[in-house]
Amino acid sequence: MNPFIGNRLYIDLSSGEIRIEPQDPTFSRKFLGGRGFTSRLNYELNPKELDPLSPDNVLVIAPGALSGSPAFSSARFVVGTRSPLTGIFGDANGGGFWGAYLRRAGFSTVILRGKAxxxxxxxxxxxxxxxxxxxxxxxxxxxxxxxxxxxxxxKEFSVATIGPAGENLVRIAGIVVDKDHLAARCGVGAVMGSKNLKAIAVRAKQAFPIADRERFLRAVARLRELEVDDARLKDFSRRGTLGTLMDHHTLLGGTNTMNFQYGQFKGKEKIDGEALIKQYLVKTTGCYTCPTKCDRYSMVTEGEFAGTVVGGPEYCTAVAFGSGIGNDNLAAILKGNDLADRLGLDTLDLGGVLAFSFELYQRGILTDQDTEGLDLTWGNYHAALELVRRIAYREGYLGETLAHGVKGAAEIIGKNSERYAVHVKGLTPAPLDARVVKVYNFRYAVSPRGGDHLRISAPGAYGLDDLPIDEAVRHLHSWESIITLPDLMGVCKFPYTYYTATTDITIEKMLNIIPELYSSATGFDVDKEELMEAAMRVNHLERAYNARLGLRAKDDILPPRFTEDPMPEGPAKGKVYDILEPIREAWYRQHGWDEEGVPTRQTLIDYGLEDILEDLERHGVTVK
Ligand code: SF4
Known part of the structure; x- marks a missing residue:
């Protein structure tokens, strides 16, 4: 074993076989860690024809290359698999302590197959x-x-577990880590449940191995210098995602309100970051080695929900139980957050199905008979909380139906309900309305896992609508590797990229400090160019994954809510998403993908993915 790159752990749950093998250094350097490992192995081990909930679907877990190290915020790990929610490429990214412990225990990859x-x-x-x-x-x-x-x-064991939702194969179930951190997306909890695997408990008694400790600590010291006076990071620490994003998106007129029917919520002041601070916030907490501590820890001490104690809420969760369903009762949002964590549900997709069902009720597509007595009138948080329970246990017609996620539910309900289903490839997008920030939110259309907001970003992304499309796309593309790299390194995007005071700080962290940290930790001498190339390699690989499944340009679309319904009021009044085709073309061109969005032969060769090229051709994919 090379301690600096960790081992691979294979577990076959059908036979009970456990095998530990050294990680291949060439593989390690080429894909770096975290999402690089999961995406590569997800491609390699999960064939084209596969039932995501069958024992054959392999679940790959990988902490990043720096997870568990003394570098700040080195908490992240990635779970990759075929998604039972979308049927395509799936992964989920989690924080807390668990992934860091896994890496410190000596594992850079866990490969789970079979069914106990x-x-x-x-x-x-x-x-x-x-x-x-x-x-x-x-x-x-x-x-x-x-x-x-x-x-x-x-107590020293950190626990990653599924809740009843994962056990019941609910397709929006996540994996809950350290009680209130989730590797939430793509139904990874249901895959764990399909394997009869309830939990993975990890303890690490050893420190993170570092090839050149002095050099590593010098880079950490530089990180500290950059973070100690970063006013933007401090503001983020105080207000979290709820405070920063809900304020900003409301100002733009683009906060998901009542299933994206509106972009500003009239009860916003009752549920925003300041309301939380005034009424329920007890303290902020952080993941492994994170001085930013952006996590909320909240408690309700009186009223109907007295006794609720929860790690949260994040912005997405506050929208799921708040503006998304027209509810301005913050205590009910905290209760919903707690319920979702305990049952093991992704609050983004949960918010998606809740808002969807409320809108169908508004339109008479769902009746009282369908809801079995639940009054899904906007704002009725009691109904929403009961519905969450029914979804987790797949109870009744609606609980069973919504357990399939927005897309699956629309297929079951029929009656033109798909017209109101807000999803991309089956995944619910983040609460920022695509009509309002068009170029930036093109990311929902092209992410390999569906309506995803976490793979594409750039400084000034909110202002890109003012630029010619080609120029805006060039800017987003030029930042794509930098935004990908934290997923491979296992560090948190918030302090490293999204919430730095200046672009220079982000560049210093990502292009100078990260190469130093990685080189000194692993003993591989890499420069920023090599890391950027590895990050882009992973993006091409994920694109190829879905190309093998048959996905093409026709699948990189946005829901009719964004493309057909003009925003009815607010600062974005009248806006509709009308740039899909030109921006898609520009995006493909920029990446070296053909007009269908398939990576070209030259692109795959340039990025050292010759075996993927051969595999695509073996599967009958035309690679130009
Ligand atoms: S910034 Fe927040 S989410 Fe990121 S590692 Fe720190 S506490 Fe965790």
């Missing part, structure tokens, strides 16, 4: 790995499971 005969959990104690009966945990919520496992194994 009965519920099990996996115990990872440094390099000692074992599988155990989890029948006493099955049916428990994520908090109970975490507490029971920590009581059994010791």
């Amino acid at each position: 005969e009965k519920p099990v959990y996996i115990r990872i104690d440094d390099q000692n790995v074992s599988i155990h009966d989890a029948s006493h945990l099955w049916g428990r919520d994520t908090h109970e499971t975490t507490e029971l496992l920590q009581a059994e194994l010791g």
